[in-house]
Amino acid sequence: MxxxxxxxxxxxxxxxxxxxxxxxxxxxxxxxxxxxxxxxxxxxxxxxxxxxxxxxxxxxxxxxxxxxxxxxxxxxxxxxxxxxxxxxxxxxxxxxxxxxxxxxxxxxxxxxxxxxxxxxxxxxxxxxxxxxxxxxxxxxxxxxxxxxxxxxxxxxxxxxxxxxxxxxxxxxVMIDTLNKNINRLSKPSFWDEVRLEEKSYFVMTLHRPSNVDEEYKLKSLITTIVENSKGKPIIFPVHPRTKKLLQNLSLNFENLHYVEPLGYLNFIYLIKNAFAVLTDSGGITEETTVLNVPCITFRDSTERPETCEIGTNVLVGSDLNKTKDAFDILNNGQWKEGKSPKLxxxxxxxxxxxxxxxxxxxx
CATH class of the missing domain: 3.40.50.2000 (Glycogen Phosphorylase B;)
Structure with a gap:
């Protein structure tokens, strides 16, 4: 043994x-x-x-x-x-x-x-x-x-x-978990309250120091996202680290909804049914690739280049002009089709x- x-x-x-x-x-x-x-x-x-x-x-x-x-x-x-x-x-x-x-x-x-x-x-x-x-x-x-x-x-x-x-x-192995649980996903409790509809909202996650440590930079990024969201709801599960920083900013937009961190089944339900995902996470880009959900990543580099090369992910870094360009492509229905990597x-x-x-x- x-x-x-x-x-x-x-x-x-x-x-x-x-x-x-x-x-x-x-x-x-x-x-x-x-x-x-x-x-x-x-x-x-x-x-x-x-x-x-x-x-x-x-x-x-x-x-x-x-x-x-x-x-x-x-x-x-x-x-x-x-x-x-x-x-x-x-x-x-x-x-x-x-x-x-x-x-x-x-x-x-x-x-x-x-x-x-x-x-x-x-x-x-x-x-x-x-x-x-x-x-x-x-x-x-x-x-x-x-x-x-x-x-x-x-x-x-x-x-x-x-x-x-x-x-x-x-x-x-992340995709093993995704596949096994795809039929067990459940709506978050706030779904009806926020009046969410399939493929009509964004999911956003931000936690990397390069994005959230500087208040001005964080405020500019979120403001740009909201301005290019065409009024669609933006669901922002707030990481404990980011929550502290947000308390010092006046980011009160009508379509920006802060929610508590979510369990796996609720979170993947949100990802699967989103119009697009906005993130600085690496792992989430794997799930969006397999689920064929558009993903804009606020990083200059990625350890998962396959999500960009054959998946649905696009890197925009901290460049607000690149962010706007990505939103234009997304909002015009011209986002690239992705596929799953080998194995x-x-x-x-x-x-x-x-x-x-x-x-x-x-x-």
Missing amino acids: YKITIVAGARPNFMKIAPIIEAIKLHKDLINFRLVHTGQHYDRKLSETFFEELGIPKPDINLGVKSGTQAEQTAQIMIKFEKELISQPSDLVLVVGDVTSTMACAIVAKKLNIKVAHVEAGIRSGDMKMPEEINRIVTDSITDYFFTTTELANKNLLNSGKSKDQLFLVGN WDGKTAKRIVNELIKIFKIG
Whole structure:
């Protein structure tokens, strides 16, 4: 019986581990897993709700790290995860994505001579100002087994000196969760109150420091969005970090609706039925690509270029003129048609677990 420790720390992690756990359970005679929640996201809407909605078993332990500076959070995760691994030895630590928990737990595992597998390995934005980019590079520099979403991710890893036998092109595990839950999506409670109609509203998410830390910049961006929205409702689930900043701004537009952070089933319902999505998130662009929903991304670079090259996503950065141009194309009904990348088919988790079984038998 092989023991795997699975790490989850923040909202995107939960959607990625859900199908992996489900696939592991099909081989419970071979693999025993322990689920560790670092507590990096502590807002209930951003953590516990996802375990309930996606059918993820309760974590075996919650490290309860919560917020802090990058250094404080990293240090706390490492200290607490080290104690966890010493008391609960494991054959392999599986980390997903690019959050602080991913990097911190990978470092701890390697220092304890435990193998590390990284799901969604090899993606790169080229922007070293992003904490996530540093997390990706550090994690991949010490990982043993790389589960990748695209051929480009494989190429990035090969260029960094990794060998082909360490790489496994398996697809995008986020799409496993999307496909499984597509018929379970539910209207948010405010749908009727705001009088939303399918394909007649925008969904907006903003949380990156480059967009929300400067009040003037944030105000200009939201004002430009509202001015080009043609009066369509804009639903803005406000990240706790952004909420504090918005309190200092007088952004009271009739069609701009601030809402609390949403659970997965409500949020994807909004995305699926939106006229378009406005975001600075990377992960959301994957879902809009598969759902064929137009997406305008307020970033200069992306670690998911396939969402732009063959998907529905367009980067506009912080350029308000580019933003206006994108809205013109959108409002004129000329947005490009997208398609799903190779292996983004809902079967990624099974591929991951099958490869893990082979790895255990070989190694």
